[in-house]
Amino acid sequence: SDVCSSDLLDRKSVQLNAAGKPLTVPAAQILDLRFPKPKKENPELADLPRVELVDGSSIMSRGVAIAGRTLQVESPSFGALKLATRDVKSIRFGKLSPALAVAWDKLRRRKLTKDLLIVRKGDALDHLSGVVGDIDAKTVKFLLDADELPVQRDRVFGIVYYRRGAARRKATCEIQLAGSERLLARSAEYSDGRVTATLLTGDDVSLPAAAVR
Numbered sequence: 459s460d461v462c463s464s465d466l467l468d469r470k471s472v473q474l475n476a477a478g479k480p481l482t483v484p485a486a487q488i489l490d491l492r493f494p495k496p497k498k499e500n501p502e503l504a505d506l507p508r509v510e511l512v513d514g515s516s517i518m519s520r521g522v523a524i525a526g527r528t529l530q531v532e533s534p535s536f537g538a539l540k541l542a543t544r545d546v547k548s549i550r551f552g553k554l555s556p557a558l559a560v561a562w563d564k565l566r567r568r569k570l571t572k573d574l575l576i577v578r579k580g581d582a583l584d585h586l587s588g589v590v591g592d593i594d595a596k597t598v599k600f601l602l603d604a605d606e607l608p609v610q611r612d613r614v615f616g617i618v619y620y621r622r623g624a625a626r627r628k629a630t631c632e633i634q635l636a637g638s639e640r641l642l643a644r645s646a647e648y649s650d651g652r653v654t655a656t657l658l659t660g661d662d663v664s665l666p667a668a669a670v671r
Contacts, residue, residue, distance in 0.1 A: 503534060503637035510548045510566070511541070512621055513629070513658040515642045522549055524593040535635045536665035544621075545659045549593075552615035557581045562616065570620040575600050578615040590617050627658045634671040 506518040509531055517539075519531035529541045548566055552558070561583040565574060572587040575598065591599035591606070598609045598617070629642035633655060641663065643655040654664045 505553055506534070506637070508550045509546060510550075511545050511642075511657075511659065512547045513545070513627065513642050514640075515657060515659075516638065516640050518637050518639050521595070522551070522593060523595070524591075526592070533639070534637075535639055535669040536663045539661060539663060541659060541661060543619075546619055547621060548616060548618045550616040551611070552578055555581065558583060558615075565616075565618055568618070570618065573620050574618040575609065575614060576616045576618065577613055583615060590619065629658055631655075635665075635669050636671065 503518060506520060507522050509517045509519055509522065509529070511517070517531055517533055518535075519533055521530075521532045523530045524543055527543050529543050529546055531539050531541070533539060550562065554562060558578070558581065562576075565576060565583065565585060568574075570587075573590045574585045574587060575590060576583050576585045578584075586600070586602060588603070589601040591601060593599070593611070596611055598611055598614050600607045600609050627644070629644070631643050631646050633641040633643060633646060633653065635641065641655060642658050644658055644660075646653060646655040648654075648667060651667050652664055653667055653670055654662065656662050
């Protein structure tokens with residue numbers, strides 16, 4: 459705002475412009491730092507696929523592809539990012555209705571021994587247990603017992619991955635983005651209108667401050 463604006467954020471401190479006067483605040487004393495919001499959210503963002511990471515981060519993507527052990531996303535907030543598939547908890551391609559949201563949440567929270575490939579049947583969700591392989595724009599490779607089945611991508615509502623329990627690292631900060639995207643980060647810095655963060659996965663992202671809520 460005109461009263462108080464952030465000029466620089468690093469791992470140790472935040473430099474503020476408070477009513478025209480410079481002010482430095484230790485980062486450890488900052489609970490919440492917000493940037494001006496745009497007047498309108500893009501309604502199309504809600505329809506994009508959503509990738510949830512094991513650390514709790516949630517990323518929207520204009521495209522989702524997995525080849526081997528690498529997932530590639532295209533976030534509307536920070537662009538292309540490659541992640542290790544071991545860091546992915548779930549991928550949702552389908553749109554949520556109130557009824558489907560409840561069913562999807564139950565499947566996400568289920569204790570698994572294999573991956574779940576989830577399809578929509580009317581206002582309900584059904585699933586198969588197996589191993590999810592590569593994903594491209596047209597196909598999801600799915601290993602069911604000993605058979606590899608190529609499943610049409612547009613038939614897949616979502617995927618929930620089996621992940622062995624692992625201790626979560628503690629996030630230094632949480633970055634809220636448009637469309638309820640959120641990034642849990644080890645560190646974040648702000649300078650020259652951009653926020654640069656290192657996620658708990660160890661991956662680095664850079665995004666315009668205007669994307670931060």
